[in-house]
Amino acid sequence: MEPSGMQINYTSSLDGVTPERLQGFFVGWPNPPSPATHLEILRGSDEVVLAIDERSGDVVGFITATTDRVISAFIPHLEVLPKFQGNGIGSELVRRMLRKLERFYSIDLMCDPDVQPFYERLGLRPYSGMVMRRFENQSGQRPQA
Ligand SMILES: CC(C)(COP(=O)(O)OP(=O)(O)OC[C@H]1O[C@@H](n2cnc3c(N)ncnc32)[C@H](O)[C@@H]1OP(=O)(O)O)[C@@H](O)C(=O)NCCC(=O)NCCS
Numbered sequence: 774m775e776p777s778g779m780q781i782n783y784t785s786s787l788d789g790v791t792p793e794r795l796q797g798f799f800v801g802w803p804n805p806p807s808p809a810t811h812l813e814i815l816r817g818s819d820e821v822v823l824a825i826d827e828r829s830g831d832v833v834g835f836i837t838a839t840t841d842r843v844i845s846a847f848i849p850h851l852e853v854l855p856k857f858q859g860n861g862i863g864s865e866l867v868r869r870m871l872r873k874l875e876r877f878y879s880i881d882l883m884c885d886p887d888v889q890p891f892y893e894r895l896g897l898r899p900y901s902g903m904v905m906r907r908f909e910n911q912s913g914q915r916p917q918a
Contacts, residue, residue: 780827
């Protein structure tokens with residue numbers, strides 16, 4: 774639960790979400806997507822849940838999923854702005870996304886070992902995986918034609 778005074782609204786609607794409402798994400802990424810590209814990522818995802826600070830109207834947390842629409846889903850992004858972390862927002866975003874993905878057989882995500890206890894509390898379990906990362910593509914910026 775959020776502390777009293779902090780009112781967070783959860784939504785899957787992107788209505789009214791502009792790049793200006795998407796500031797401060799991708800903390801620590803060497804080549805982060807811009808807020809405008811972040812909005813493209815949200816629009817391109819099969820499922821999205823946003824946490825919005827009622828006071829400012831800003832997005833303070835988000836989770837996305839991509840799926841094959843039959844049995845498999847993947848959660849590429851979950852992030853809560855540093856100032857808002859530790860208030861249950863990340864857990865609520867995961868719970869809401871898992872409900873949206875209820876019909877799928879596999880729900881996969883990658884995370885650092887230190888975040889595994891966070892996900893285990895929400896019903897996921899550690900597994901092994903393989904990845905490729907093309908850092909030159911991290912910002913999502915396409916070369917000009
Ligand atoms: C992981 C993250 C989304 C959690 O959001 P949050 O709103 O702080 O989550 P909650 O308040 O619901 O839960 C916080 C709990 O997770 C734990 N936790 C979160 N990130 C952690 C980390 N990197 N290492 C260890 N514990 C972590 C906290 O210690 C806390 O535990 P507690 O309830 O026992 O104190 C947030 O820390 C974040 O955005 N981190 C940076 C991006 C990231 O790591 N995303 C996940 C990538 S898959």
